[in-house]
Amino acid sequence: MPEPKNPAAIYVTRPELPSLPEFIPYLQEIWDSKVLTNGGQFHHQFEQNLCDYLGVKHIALFTNATIGLVTALQALRITGEVITTPYSFVATAHSLLWNGIKPVFVDIDPVTLNLDPGKIEAAITPQTTAIMPVHCYGHPCDVERIQAIADTYGLKVIYDAAHAFGVQCHCGSVLNHGDLSVLSFHATKVFTTFEGGAIVCPDEKTRQRINYLKNFGFADEVTVVAPGINGKMSEFNAALGLLQLRGIDQALAKRRAIDERYRARLAALAGIRCLPPAGEMRSNHAYFPVLIQPEYPLSRDALYQKFRDHNIHARRYFYPLISDFPMYRGLPSAAHNNLPVARTVAQQVLCLPIYPGLSHDQVDRVLDLLGA
Numbered sequence: 001m002p003e004p005k006n007p008a009a010i011y012v013t014r015p016e017l018p019s020l021p022e023f024i025p026y027l028q029e030i031w032d033s034k035v036l037t038n039g040g041q042f043h044h045q046f047e048q049n050l051c052d053y054l055g056v057k058h059i060a061l062f063t064n065a066t067i068g069l070v071t072a073l074q075a076l077r078i079t080g081e082v083i084t085t086p087y088s089f090v091a092t093a094h095s096l097l098w099n100g101i102k103p104v105f106v107d108i109d110p111v112t113l114n115l116d117p118g119k120i121e122a123a124i125t126p127q128t129t130a131i132m133p134v135h136c137y138g139h140p141c142d143v144e145r146i147q148a149i150a151d152t153y154g155l156k157v158i159y160d161a162a163h164a165f166g167v168q169c170h171c172g173s174v175l176n177h178g179d180l181s182v183l184s185f186h187a188t189k190v191f192t193t194f195e196g197g198a199i200v201c202p203d204e205k206t207r208q209r210i211n212y213l214k215n216f217g218f219a220d221e222v223t224v225v226a227p228g229i230n231g232k233m234s235e236f237n238a239a240l241g242l243l244q245l246r247g248i249d250q251a252l253a254k255r256r257a258i259d260e261r262y263r264a265r266l267a268a269l270a271g272i273r274c275l276p277p278a279g280e281m282r283s284n285h286a287y288f289p290v291l292i293q294p295e296y297p298l299s300r301d302a303l304y305q306k307f308r309d310h311n312i313h314a315r316r317y318f319y320p321l322i323s324d325f326p327m328y329r330g331l332p333s334a335a336h337n338n339l340p341v342a343r344t345v346a347q348q349v350l351c352l353p354i355y356p357g358l359s360h361d362q363v364d365r366v367l368d369l370l371g372a
Ligand SMILES: Cc1ncc(COP(=O)(O)O)c(C=O)c1O
Pocket: 064, 065, 066, 067, 088, 089, 091, 092, 134, 160, 162, 163, 183, 184, 185, 186, 196, 197
């Protein structure tokens, strides 16, 4: 069927929200209680319900993941150099710079697009104190090999788990790996509270310290134990989070159906490579990245433009590489020949639209343009 002249825009993602009438009673409670922030009843309840849903023991809610990452590094007193991936959103490396830490970029695995564990050891120096990998697109890192390296060299591991809400690997939640994991609930994420985030902690003592740090360092009314920041989640966001948890399984199921529809038709299309799952037992289908190979008739950027011309807003996550931005490109680890896989993938990747409200017809519109 010919496409209508001005087809409605399709974005790479759109937030899934509860109906407004469902949220009003929560707002009414906030208005009645006048407790707006600083750990109110919705904050407490949301932390509990999140732990249950995700299968983790301790959670500290945050205003966003970036402040969560900055605070996670402070909580573990990370200094010197931290090994991380260039193939991520800039906030990963920015959290290091905000702590005066030097990022050391290590290349990614060509299949999972996560930090390549085989290349980590060569980047360790006497200044290295931690590894900050990213579960990119919600695909689990090789958590066991990374932990083995960390144990051998006495390093901490902080996962940027901004994409990994609800992801399960062979031993339960992927968020239980490493010393800390940081989630994002930003509007573009699988699970959103408008803005928001959380740190998953191994024990109550660590959570307590993180709670001091996210509240200016206050341990009680008159005691400040660290130069903390304001990272607290408000009651509004926490209440929304509680409501969002009710719909999350249905939202993930809709994402799965879209993922399957893409894969079914793309399997036979030469020059388009889909990413395989990375060993997860449950995926969250946060993104649908494809890699445009040389045999595809269009370059990645020409395809990106073709989509835009048809009002489809696919995104080139993650291009440019973090290591190419001005504040990073002078680092020795940002050198061209140090990151060959990440460089190639950043030139090939295109994330196709995926979100619960995307109709089958819209998915087919994307596929038709690809020539599938
Ligand atoms: C990998 C990654 N890390 C960190 C962030 C920052 O999250 P936030 O927007 O919640 O600060 C994002 C996305 O926004 C992300 O994609």
